[in-house]
Amino acid sequence: MRPLTVIGFLGSTLDASKFGPSRWNKWRPSVALTMHEDLRVDRFILLHGAPHSRLADYVAEDIQSVSPETRIDLRRLDFSDPWDFEEVYGKLLDFARAEPFDPDAEDYLVHITTGTHVAQICLFLLTEARYLPGRLLQTQPAKRAEDGGTPGRWTAIDLDLSRYDSIATRFAVAAEESTSFLKSGIATQSVTFNRMIDEIEQVAHRSKAPILLMGPTGAGKSQLARRIYELKRLKHQIAGPFVEVNCATLKGDSAMSALFGHRKGAFTGAVADRPGLLRAADGGMLFLDEIGELGIDEQAMILRAIEDKRFLPVGSDKEAASEFQLIAGTNRDLGEAVAAGTFRDDLYARLNLWTFQLPGLAERREDIEPNLDYELDRFAEREGDRASFNREARQRYLAFATSPDATWPGNFRDLAASVTRMATLSPKGRIDIGCVEAEIGRLKRLWSGQRDDGADSLTEVLAPEALAEIDPFDRVQLAETIRICRRSRSLSEAGRTLFTASRTRRTSANDADRLRKYLARFGLDWPGVTSV
CATH class of the missing domain: 1.10.8.60 (Helicase, Ruva Protein; domain 3)
Structure with a gap:
């Protein structure tokens, strides 16, 4: 068997007793854990504060008398306030980092029966995080009062949940239920889609950062956003409402008012205060669908609301606050929108931490x-x-x-x-x-x-005189190019679709640039072709 080291606090109350023979009639946790026939303690690191040095010495002598093979390692660890979580955790973390643990050569048990509740919690957290590389040790006295001088009972707890079959099974079932919940219970078969949903489930559970859902219209962005919200609410991670906004419907001056609210009299028609949708989402989740349709000014205020949780309602000189998690949806390529100057690069950078591309049907x-x-x-x-x-x-x-x-x-x-x-x-x-x-x-x-399935689309993007100069052969090719562009999410995707065969015969390809040059031959560009 490998040597066993126990780490624990001196119990200033539980380990204390009268200095006399009667002390052996009392159950003292630190002494008792060295009295078990089935628990050989080779080393005991006993933490204590300066006021309890005498008690620590006395307990160490008693341990030596009942377990001569146990080496007592008294460590002084003082706290100005033993109930200050930050101080206790910080000093115990320093202790753990400085200790030359060798898990390959010896085993460790962390005794959590003694010490203040704050100390016990900190020992638990440090063990769970593997700063203390061992198992938890819980001791308790015998059930009958007359057996007070006996060692009582001890239990070792391994925090590696994978070792517990029933717990691991329950976690696996819970994870499967969460993933199924995000899919509305649909038994989807797409490997790529299922993998993406698994990632979204992990992010939803562990992060409050913005989530960006990209994909074509009708791909399910709105439904998925709501399911994410409902999952977090079921797990008690969010309590406020779900507020959904279609940014494509917010135009002009009304956009600012709808999003950020306004004060009475801020403009003509503002007959009463309006809280705004961001305020309505306080404590909950805000889903900004088609966020690429927002104007530059609204984007700037949204960015500040995400980062600072504060914004200025229209016509107000006093800021409002709202704590919400953001999910944004778009069918546009925001990277290209940034390059075109229609979307702020700093907002895109803030949204682009967790980006998921929803495939079309x-x-x-x-x-x-x-x-x-x-x-x-x-x-x-x-x-x-x-x-x-x-x-x-x-x-x-x-x-x-x-x-x-x-x-x-x-x-x-x-x-x-x-x-x-x-x-x-x-x-x-x-x-x-x-x-x-x-x-x-x-x-x-x-x-x-559909307008993008016929050659009539050429009349939408070209003037009659320009169209008259194009040969019928080129008209057919250009019409098909426009159809593919309008069915694609970005210039790059359209290029990949159009040049699928030829691109495999080249060592390198820039399909977007190739398509851009082709459109330029007819005086066309990507925004002009796809925005009609």
Whole structure:
């Protein structure tokens, strides 16, 4: 067996006794732990303050008398206030860092029965953090009062939770439930998406920093933000409300007032004080969807509200305060917006700590089936009337939904609308093959009518005289380029899509620059093509 070292405080009350033979009739923790036949203590580091030096010497003599093999190492550790957590933890941390522990050569037990409650808590925390590389030791007296002079009982507690099967199982189940909660209980199959949700769950649990959710419209940013909020509320990490703001609807002077509030009389029509949405989110979570649509002035005030938790309402000379966690959502490439000067680089840097890219439905075709069932359940809850597919109809719908013919430009919004239509129009709640064929035809017509799927898009970005100078061959190529641009989140993504084959034959590629130069041939640029 390896040598065993015990570390603990002298109990100024529990270890104290009359200086005489009667002391052996009392249970004294520090002495008793060296009296157990099944616990051999080779060294005992006994911490004590200067006022209790005499007691420490007396206890050390008694330990030597009952356990001659135990080497007593008295350590003086003084606190000006033994109930000051900061002082006690700081001095114990200094002690732990200075001690030449050797876990490979000896074992350690940290005795937490003696000492003030503050000292016991600090010993627990330092052991959990592995500054004290051992297990916790808890001792207790015998159950019967007449056995006061016996050693009592001792228990060693290992803080490595993975060693406890039942606890590890419960933690694994809890983690799985949290991840499932963020996915609204949907059994998603996409490995990439599931890995991202695992990371979001960890961040939501351990961080209060802003979270940035990026992805195309309809990818589920708003729903995920709300689920993050609800998860943190279930874990008692947040108590205030969830406030959602679509920044695309905030324009002009009203944006400042809506976000930061205003004082009565601040402008024409301000007939009463308005607290603003940031104040409404105090103690809770603020979700700024489409944050890329905010103006530069609003961005500056949002940045200060994130960093200082303070902001100035319109027309007020007194700052307001609000403590909230921020989640931001956008379907834009904020990095390119920074380069274009439409988004503040300092705000982007603040938001870019935890950034998650939500894929569109077309990138998660393996998740269409579980989401189909989820949407059917939602319909039943919403309408009080359940609908279901027959086998042939389900197979036909999924075959189309997961094929390249289904582009899902509206992502999950398209899927939700599609399920709602079929469930509403199905006879007696049974979706048959006729209903599915009608819906497939409807989706194809809806998607073929998208403005970015035809050559007519050229008339939206080019003047008639410029269009007349382009050969028909180039028109077809340019129309397809514009279609890809409008379906992509950034210039770089559009470039990768357009040059997928040729880029593999080059040792290096700058697809964004290549696309930019191509558009410039026709007097076009990325903002002009995608903002129409």
